Amino acid sequence: MSVSRQKSYKIIYDVKYNGKYSNILLLNELNDFSSKDRAFITYITYGVLSKINRLDYIIKKYSNIAFSKISKQARVILEIAIFEIVYMNSTVDYATVNEAVKLAQKNDNRAKSFVNAVLRKIAADVPNDEYIYKELKSKDFKSFITTYYSIGDFVFERLQNNYSSEFIIKLMDSMDNTPNIYIRRNNLKIDNENFLKEISYINSDFEIVGKEHTILKYKTFDRVAKNDLFEKGYYSVQDLGSTKAVLALDPCAGGEVLDLCAAPGGKSIFAAQLMNNKGKVISHDISRAKLNLLDKEAKRLGIDIINTSENDATVYNEDYENKFDRVICDVPCSGIGVMRRKPEIRYKDNSDINDLIKAQYKILENAARYTKNGCILVYSTCTLGREENQDIISRFLSENPKFELIMENEFYPFIDDSDGFYICNMRKHS
Numbered sequence: 001m002s003v004s005r006q007k008s009y010k011i012i013y014d015v016k017y018n019g020k021y022s023n024i025l026l027l028n029e030l031n032d033f034s035s036k037d038r039a040f041i042t043y044i045t046y047g048v049l050s051k052i053n054r055l056d057y058i059i060k061k062y063s064n065i066a067f068s069k070i071s072k073q074a075r076v077i078l079e080i081a082i083f084e085i086v087y088m089n090s091t092v093d094y095a096t097v098n099e100a101v102k103l104a105q106k107n108d109n110r111a112k113s114f115v116n117a118v119l120r121k122i123a124a125d126v127p128n129d130e131y132i133y134k135e136l137k138s139k140d141f142k143s144f145i146t147t148y149y150s151i152g153d154f155v156f157e158r159l160q161n162n163y164s165s166e167f168i169i170k171l172m173d174s175m176d177n178t179p180n181i182y183i184r185r186n187n188l189k190i191d192n193e194n195f196l197k198e199i200s201y202i203n204s205d206f207e208i209v210g211k212e213h214t215i216l217k218y219k220t221f222d223r224v225a226k227n228d229l230f231e232k233g234y235y236s237v238q239d240l241g242s243t244k245a246v247l248a249l250d251p252c253a254g255g256e257v258l259d260l261c262a263a264p265g266g267k268s269i270f271a272a273q274l275m276n277n278k279g280k281v282i283s284h285d286i287s288r289a290k291l292n293l294l295d296k297e298a299k300r301l302g303i304d305i306i307n308t309s310e311n312d313a314t315v316y317n318e319d320y321e322n323k324f325d326r327v328i329c330d331v332p333c334s335g336i337g338v339m340r341r342k343p344e345i346r347y348k349d350n351s352d353i354n355d356l357i358k359a360q361y362k363i364l365e366n367a368a369r370y371t372k373n374g375c376i377l378v379y380s381t382c383t384l385g386r387e388e389n390q391d392i393i394s395r396f397l398s399e400n401p402k403f404e405l406i407m408e409n410e411f412y413p414f415i416d417d418s419d420g421f422y423i424c425n426m427r428k429h430s
């Protein structure tokens with residue numbers, strides 16, 4: 001049995017049934033694999049996790065036992081094999097079936113002949129994705145979207161409350177694509193010309209998308225955070241949405257920035273770089289463990305103006321009243337905008353959404369009190385929909401007339417080539 005398939009199986013199983021996070025498992029558990037195997041495992045893991053409902057629809061069509069009676073192990077094994085047969089054209093079907101049977105033998109021996117029988121039928125028929133699309137499109141809109149694009153009720157309802165059917169289809173099509181990788185030069189360590197020269201030796205397949213800060217776009221970059229230039233601190237990996245939130249904050253050298261939900265640190269770090277490592281960035285987060293990542297990143301990049309400490313941003317701190325030139329609250333959110341990177345978000349339920357929205361509002365209210373008169377406050381999320389974005393801001397502006405909206409914008413993968421993201425910046429008047 002292929003070790004790569006067993007690894008993919010284990011990661012997908014842990015994400016589906018043990019509440020683990022795919023991006024963390026993929027980051028930490030593939031170090032002993034070759035670059036080819038890492039690419040294979042990553043492709044299968046993301047592919048399956050972002051298509052579970054669609055793959056299960058195919059299982060239901062070909063299985064002669066009820067879906068509810070199929071063991072968790074057998075479901076994952078079938079999902080992987082069907083993904084390979086239907087969505088990875090290069091694979092030889094009979095080899096995939098044999099591999100799946102071996103996976104069953106190891107992980108759920110009783111399901112071996114069932115897995116074999118279902119996959120032989122599928123391999124003989126090879127259901128075509130276009131056909132599945134047409135079949136599902138003929139059903140009601142909710143069944144079509146939740147099954148074909150593989151999302152749960154919460155995400156579907158959020159999208160339906162906010163966007164037209166046509167927009168939802170475009171958005172979900174783009175959520176099926178692999179996100180581009182963006183890297184940004186560290187201005188504190190290397191200039192533009194030398195950076196472009198050095199990075200080209202490692203991977204020259206980039207497009208320059210931001211000249212001023214040398215932001216490069218890659219389709220693929222194996223071990224983007226594990227090479228000599230990265231170790232030397234010459235660049236950071238950061239999505240465009242995240243970069244734009246910091247540009248909207250507009251931090252200045254010598255100023256004082258407060259980042260209330262800072263970890264793992266992308267925005268605090270870019271702020272410190274825009275400030276030329278002069279001034280102060282106070283970075284809080286509720287998780288000390290995640291702030292440790294920020295400290296490590298700052299050290300790698302040669303930044304020493306960031307001060308991290310564990311703090312609950314929903315709790316008001318009177319010492320901070322009217323104290324900061326720039327305040328950013330990149331609040332915890334439902335994360336719908338980043339489902340390409342964290343496919344488990346597709347199946348989120350809504351059990352904690354009301355508490356989340358209350359916390360977002362409370363954090364924003366506190367952030368507003370910490371902002372000096374005449375200065376800038378940024379509110380951002382990596383989710384989509386007015387409930388956690390525009391509604392929060394319109395309520396805030398109506399209750400806080402001292403604040404004037406400068407800009408608010410929602411970003412989408414198919415329009416902006418970034419993660420789904422929301423950014424709003426406001427100025428506090430005296």
Ligand SMILES: C[S@@+](CC[C@H](N)C(=O)[O-])C[C@H]1O[C@@H](n2cnc3c(N)ncnc32)[C@H](O)[C@@H]1O
Pocket residue numbers: 242260261262263264265266267268284285286287290311312313314330331332333359382
């Ligand atoms: C969207 S992430 C922030 C990402 C970060 N700004 C960056 O650019 O890397 C939201 C963060 O809020 C933190 N968080 C959640 N509840 C919080 C609270 N009550 N107070 C402070 N931080 C909180 C989470 O630990 C998480 O790190």
